[in-house]
Amino acid sequence: MSSAPPGSAARHVTLRSGVYADSVKLMQVSRDIGAREGVSAVLVAMATPLNLDLAGAMGLAPDGDASPDQLLVAVEAVDEEVLAGAVAAVDAALAARERAGTSADAVPARTTHAGLDALAGGGPVLAIVSVPGQFAALEAADAIAAGRSVLVFSDGVPVEQEVALKRAAHAAGVLVMGPDCGTAVVSGVALGFANVVRRGPVGLVAASGTGAQQVSCLLDMAGVGVSHVLGVGGRDLSEAVGGLATLDALAALDADPATERVLLVSKPPAPSVAAAVAEAAGRLSVPVRSAALSPETPDLTAAVEALLGDLGVAVPAWPSRPGDGTRAAPGAALKGLYSGGTLADEAMLVAAPALGDIRSNTPLRPELDLGTDLSAPGHVVVDFGDDALTVGRAHPMIDPTLRLEALAGVAAGEEPAVVLLDVVLGYGADADPAAALVPALRAARETSAHPLPVVVALVGTEADPQGWTRQADALAAAGAAVFASNAAATRHALELLGAAS
Amino acid sequence: MSLSDLLSAAPTVVAAGVDVFSGALRAQGAEVHDVDWRPPGLGDPADLAALALDPRRAVANRTAVERLVAAGSQLVDVRPAREVLDLPDRTLLHSGPPLTWETASGPMRGALVGACLFEGWAGTVEEAERLLAAGEIALDPCHHHRTVGPMAGVTSPSMWMWCLADPVHGGQAFCNLNEGLGKVLRMGAYGDEVLTRLRWMRDVLGPVLAAAVRSMAEPLDVKAVLAQMLQMGDEGHNRNRAGSLMTLRELSPAVVAVDAPSSDIAAVLRFIGGNEHFFLNLGMPTAKLALDAVGSIPGSTVVTVMSRNGTEFGIRTAGTGDRWFTGPAQTPVGLFLGDFGPEDANPDIGDSAIMETYGVGGFCMAAAPAIVRFVGGSVPDALATTERMYQLTLTENPAMQVPILGFRGAPTGIDVLSVARTGWLPQINTGMAGRVAGTGQVGAGLVQPPRECFETALTALAEEARGAAAA
Numbered sequence: 001m002s003s004a005p006p007g008s009a010a011r012h013v014t015l016r017s018g019v020y021a022d023s024v025k026l027m028q029v030s031r032d033i034g035a036r037e038g039v040s041a042v043l044v045a046m047a048t049p050l051n052l053d054l055a056g057a058m059g060l061a062p063d064g065d066a067s068p069d070q071l072l073v074a075v076e077a078v079d080e081e082v083l084a085g086a087v088a089a090v091d092a093a094l095a096a097r098e099r100a101g102t103s104a105d106a107v108p109a110r111t112t113h114a115g116l117d118a119l120a121g122g123g124p125v126l127a128i129v130s131v132p133g134q135f136a137a138l139e140a141a142d143a144i145a146a147g148r149s150v151l152v153f154s155d156g157v158p159v160e161q162e163v164a165l166k167r168a169a170h171a172a173g174v175l176v177m178g179p180d181c182g183t184a185v186v187s188g189v190a191l192g193f194a195n196v197v198r199r200g201p202v203g204l205v206a207a208s209g210t211g212a213q214q215v216s217c218l219l220d221m222a223g224v225g226v227s228h229v230l231g232v233g234g235r236d237l238s239e240a241v242g243g244l245a246t247l248d249a250l251a252a253l254d255a256d257p258a259t260e261r262v263l264l265v266s267k268p269p270a271p272s273v274a275a276a277v278a279e280a281a282g283r284l285s286v287p288v289r290s291a292a293l294s295p296e297t298p299d300l301t302a303a304v305e306a307l308l309g310d311l312g313v314a315v316p317a318w319p320s321r322p323g324d325g326t327r328a329a330p331g332a333a334l335k336g337l338y339s340g341g342t343l344a345d346e347a348m349l350v351a352a353p354a355l356g357d358i359r360s361n362t363p364l365r366p367e368l369d370l371g372t373d374l375s376a377p378g379h380v381v382v383d384f385g386d387d388a389l390t391v392g393r394a395h396p397m398i399d400p401t402l403r404l405e406a407l408a409g410v411a412a413g414e415e416p417a418v419v420l421l422d423v424v425l426g427y428g429a430d431a432d433p434a435a436a437l438v439p440a441l442r443a444a445r446e447t448s449a450h451p452l453p454v455v456v457a458l459v460g461t462e463a464d465p466q467g468w469t470r471q472a473d474a475l476a477a478a479g480a481a482v483f484a485s486n487a488a489a490t491r492h493a494l495e496l497l498g499a500a501s
Numbered sequence: 502m503s504l505s506d507l508l509s510a511a512p513t514v515v516a517a518g519v520d521v522f523s524g525a526l527r528a529q530g531a532e533v534h535d536v537d538w539r540p541p542g543l544g545d546p547a548d549l550a551a552l553a554l555d556p557r558r559a560v561a562n563r564t565a566v567e568r569l570v571a572a573g574s575q576l577v578d579v580r581p582a583r584e585v586l587d588l589p590d591r592t593l594l595h596s597g598p599p600l601t602w603e604t605a606s607g608p609m610r611g612a613l614v615g616a617c618l619f620e621g622w623a624g625t626v627e628e629a630e631r632l633l634a635a636g637e638i639a640l641d642p643c644h645h646h647r648t649v650g651p652m653a654g655v656t657s658p659s660m661w662m663w664c665l666a667d668p669v670h671g672g673q674a675f676c677n678l679n680e681g682l683g684k685v686l687r688m689g690a691y692g693d694e695v696l697t698r699l700r701w702m703r704d705v706l707g708p709v710l711a712a713a714v715r716s717m718a719e720p721l722d723v724k725a726v727l728a729q730m731l732q733m734g735d736e737g738h739n740r741n742r743a744g745s746l747m748t749l750r751e752l753s754p755a756v757v758a759v760d761a762p763s764s765d766i767a768a769v770l771r772f773i774g775g776n777e778h779f780f781l782n783l784g785m786p787t788a789k790l791a792l793d794a795v796g797s798i799p800g801s802t803v804v805t806v807m808s809r810n811g812t813e814f815g816i817r818t819a820g821t822g823d824r825w826f827t828g829p830a831q832t833p834v835g836l837f838l839g840d841f842g843p844e845d846a847n848p849d850i851g852d853s854a855i856m857e858t859y860g861v862g863g864f865c866m867a868a869a870p871a872i873v874r875f876v877g878g879s880v881p882d883a884l885a886t887t888e889r890m891y892q893l894t895l896t897e898n899p900a901m902q903v904p905i906l907g908f909r910g911a912p913t914g915i916d917v918l919s920v921a922r923t924g925w926l927p928q929i930n931t932g933m934a935g936r937v938a939g940t941g942q943v944g945a946g947l948v949q950p951p952r953e954c955f956e957t958a959l960t961a962l963a964e965e966a967r968g969a970a971a972a
Contacts, residue, residue: 022871024836024871024872024874024875024945025871025874027836027837027838027875027944027945028836028874028875030836030837031836031837034840041840042840043839043840050681050682050683050838051838051839053683053684054683054838054839054840055839057839058839058840107885107888107889107892108536108537109534109536109537109892110536110537110538110539110892110922110923110924110925111517111536111538111892111919111922111923112515112517112536112538113892113919114536114891114892115515115517115534115535115536116515117891118534119513119515119534123510123512123513124506124507124508124509124510124511124512124513125512125513125514125515126507126512126513126514126515127514127515127516127517128514128515128516128517128518128522129517129518130516130517130518130519130522131517131518131538132540134546134547134550135540135541135546135549135550137550137553137554138541138549138550138553138918138922139517139518139536139538141553141554142553143515145559148515149507153518153519153522154518158550161550161554164554164556165554167556168554168556174507175507186507186508186511186512187508187509187510187511187512188511189511189512189514189526189529189531190525190526190529191514191522191526192522227508228508252507252508253508256508258508259508427522427525427528427529428522428525
């Protein structure tokens, strides 16, 4: 050991035999000791020629011959006390053992690819994508590449991306449900906005979420279950998409032993696509019935009743509550405040023959567009679930604020009215919609200058978390007439208006 | 269609996005795995979608990784660069993307100066600098010549080259001989000891190794050595100890039988045995063979080169061929030799990131937990690093196994799209050269590429994909 000349820094230079440590470990020790207050230079390293050169350059060369299997401990400090502390710290660091365990801290899957890749075991797998629309194709493409079907809840996906995804899915033998698919039931598992319905022989292919909910709930009330509800996204039956997912979903249900009949539920499809789908459906062995809305076939409930007839099942009396008998004032207008787009369409299609033109933010004809004035006079049906009204806020099935404001606006207006509402139950929806709606209904009816009849289409089942009867009774207690069938609710509103055909 | 599989039983769900539905699914008793989704770390959303939906991508990337994994590597010869590369006089190869004397960093300039002195093109440092500044010495990237070089990667006509061949695809790749640690040319040192060593390597080491390699009945299977060292605590970039020893073992019988003075034979064996990184210059051309086998594949988003010249970091992809995408080289974080510190370190330099491009090195951190200590990490950090790299890559190399991960194959085939989506950059283990020319090595540590490389590569790939879709 070299001793420090008087009046200068203290030095410790030793060569230790029989001690070996990895060079990385030693560099780490050198760095840690070098960071101590008052330590001016450190080299803890095996005494290789390279390291001896480094020590020499630092003025810390050991005396005598060194061999590469010796450990060089060279420390320079401001005084002997700091030096002793530093050397002790070297000894402690060399003796220290890593205390951490040896398992990786879980690395989260950042992509659908990684999430699918991490799955072990067999059995069916479905990906669900609800990321912002501009990124949804990335996640959906992962699922297709992995040979998995995918439900794309996201909206705002460019239509050309939808077409590319569905073509790739077809080639891969998997299904893309969506984009903008909010409702599906696969082997009894409810995905997104879906109801607790019994399992049974009817498969639904749905380009419409609330339409599928209405149909599946009515079937459940008639004692008929569904095998699967395969959503395909609201644009699937447009010219641009050409029914790509509908055709694949029909083929899948055709091959499914649990499915004995298929009902196709949609808003009005593009005529050419409807024809192509009908032609393809005719080639399947499973019977396919269409519940596509149109002016000629405006009524989902009627489609369900026809299907029950096919099955030889009696049509039940659809549950309802009569309301408190409030009649509309003369000259009253229909005010439809909907959360479900297909239910709004159905209401307009059922009401239009009796009422004439109905203006809407999702109009049956472009010239009936409300624009931004949702409080326009006359017969009006507003779909609060339309994309333009859900930007930056939750869907009205979750957040009723806008709809309740509109209800208060109708009550405060000069114009006498009949209010027609839908309330959709099931997974994903408000846990107790009546809790917010009942006080709003009471307040509206109290403040309105005219009698204000309220009719509710209550879409749900007894087994839903909210319970159909519990919600119906609460709404009826507030004076509303309640119907399990949206078509029946609409006709009741027409009767109240004195306009029933 | 195989959709009936989806409908056969209650599905397991993998959910990316808002978690409101996962709760409802769990309430029904469904098995749900949530993706920890974040907005992409880089890239324009439309570019990302164009690549994700490019119908060529799946096949192109499958082709790329099949070639990458299939490639072999045999040591077939040792020859001077002048012969094997047809390297014209007064030409020097360097690491990384193209550069000029003006843009070259300290260690790169030091190595270029040293090579001019070594070749006898200049008698003094000043004269070498004048030649280089005047453009009288041609500079070209190693990667443009099927060659890779660690750190500065400076390769001159008189240097002996490992000549490796891929028996599967027929490719060839080259790398000079490793000089050891400390004051060495590749770290930017050019003093007398450096030049003396280079001359000995030219006059003794090279000829002995050439005779030895040519005498071997079976060529050394370098890929097999790389595979074995991963099971012995090496990761093939910053740790090459086991690989170097295995190489010494394999070469020794042939070296000893070379007709040369026994003192030269002893010096050669001592030199190899004393250099823990001797194998690196065999591992790098092994990786280069595999990535050159990938080559150019339209529609593929696989990275084929990651490389640094001390000033810029550059990458190439299979879908864009020979084009470089560059960004400023980052300075590694790590540990320092002697009393060197972070201020002494040059930005990232060397072709050795070809190891990570191949799926080893930093990507196999789990195989060499000692490395993670360079940044104060622990064994779980090492495992997590490799786990993250699996999410950036397209396949697992069955030949390169990581024991502690249940002998899982190395994460292989870096996907530009996955890098962009995860926002995780490739992990690279590296040496650190001194910032000042002539210094040599100052430390070792960990580094990542700059995001710019991947941003510009992504844009170019998306442009190409759109062009192909329109055609």
